Amino acid sequence: MSETTPALPREVTLEVRDRCLCFRAQRGARALGRRFDIALKPVGLTNGQFSILMSLNRPEPPRISDLAPFLAMDRTTLTAALKVLERRGLVESAADAEDKRGKRLRLSPRGHAILHEAMPIWRREHDAVEAALDGMDLETLKAALMKLGEL
Amino acid sequence: MSETTPALPREVTLEVRDRCLCFRAQRGARALGRRFDIALKPVGLTNGQFSILMSLNRPEPPRISDLAPFLAMDRTTLTAALKVLERRGLVESAADAEDKRGKRLRLSPRGHAILHEAMPIWRREHDAVEAALDGMDLETLKAALMKLGEL
């Protein structure tokens, strides 16, 4: 006993700091999410709500379990998020006629309207972010992030 | 009143789907975080806890407000996360001798030990993720994510 644990060498920490994609992804996602949260605040949406509402704009109303993999989001997280959006009247849900286990989700008129309001903000903010990434290869970034989302 | 809101055109949704970095970053970060959470479970750490502990391994014990910008994390989020790590005895804190407002954070011996245990897992997992990104330009990805974290 009383065996002294050696301190984790500083070089190991620097190896992680230099390589870790997970850390960088969390960090970048937090910062970007915060930025869009602030920008979208005037219309009363968070970046996540904006993405969820946008993903509901489909010809065929999706079910929760269709959306979860698309958003790479846990199904139960989505359930909780939708509860808020339904309460606010932005999303409507109805039991699937074909399969009573399922639930079909669609944008309400107010849901459409709020997205309309949000679009100019999204465009302005997105342009600003792209400008800040000045010169970096956007296509590589987008492709890599999509790939990560499919892990 | 009763002015019918036009549905958000499908093309607008497709524009967002095609371009939105925020959506892709959240999605990728969720998937990647989940993956590391699962891999690190045997040692009892989440990806975020791993990153926080790792960022504490510095010659000079940092304060909360030094770490928050480094992690691009809200200060109060960090406070909450540290509470858990302190409770588990992985992190120790002490009031800054020079400035009693501040608090210096450092890894306990158990904190060092758990990082030791986590390292082989992190290496294996990170190698696997890099392999899955097969051929994509890692340096561009890392640089872009760092840049996003500084927004």
Add this chain to the structure above:
DNA sequence: CATAATTAAGTTGATATCAACATGACCGAG
């Protein structure tokens, strides 16, 4: 058709995230 396996959702409990607000410590101007 009856029962087992599967599938879609919901619930619970723990942590994560952040804005808004509150407290106490430091510091500079007068």
Add this chain to the structure above:
DNA sequence: CTCGGTCATGTTGATATCAACTTAATTATG
């Protein structure tokens, strides 16, 4: 020295995140 501004941190309330468990409906098997 003291008062006003700033700084470091903490607290609260709302939502986000996910694993584990539960319920109800469907499907597959014998």
